[in-house]
Amino acid sequence: xxxxPLVSVIVPTFNCTRFVGEAISSVLSQDYSNLELIVxxxxxxxxxxxxxxxxxxxxxxxxxxxxxxxxxxxxxxxxARGEFLAFLDCDDVWLPGKLTAxxxxxxxxxxxxxxxxxxxDWYPDKTGAYPSPSNYVTSHDSVKQIxxxxxxxxxxxxxxxxxx
Numbered sequence: 001x002x003x004x005p006l007v008s009v010i011v012p013t014f015n016c017t018r019f020v021g022e023a024i025s026s027v028l029s030q031d032y033s034n035l036e037l038i039v040x041x042x043x044x045x046x047x048x049x050x051x052x053x054x055x056x057x058x059x060x061x062x063x064x065x066x067x068x069x070x071x072x073x074x075x076x077x078x079x080a081r082g083e084f085l086a087f088l089d090c091d092d093v094w095l096p097g098k099l100t101a102x103x104x105x106x107x108x109x110x111x112x113x114x115x116x117x118x119x120x121d122w123y124p125d126k127t128g129a130y131p132s133p134s135n136y137v138t139s140h141d142s143v144k145q146i147x148x149x150x151x152x153x154x155x156x157x158x159x160x161x162x163x164x
Contacts, residue, residue: 003034005084006084008082008086009027009037009088010073010080010086011027012069012090013040013052014048014069017044017047020048023088024059031097032099035086039060041062042067084106
């Protein structure tokens, strides 16, 4: 049996107590199990750290003085042990199967250095409730390479933010 590569998931956070639990849960409920979750608190002044520490046995928490999300991401990356890095903002969630689909794509295509997915704007209904993320799930087989976003993507990353 082949061991799947470790994926280090890095979540920078700052005063995100309202959403961080859902972000963490969306990572921990992935069907890809060989992952480490690193939450980097960027000097929160609310109870974000206490919320994250509820997951203490499954999450590594790093704390910084407020220096911005780029510094927090870099600190998480320096602590990561995984072969692959994955980033998630503290107010976003991952759909089920995201990591499995992306790791499978990377393993099938060893020349690929970066995999991303597109965002789905998620709005509440008239009552203020958000629909279940499962409403948006298709399948692992829906992962495909989009040629227009393939190749040397550095200029695109500088001119726009289409990477999710």
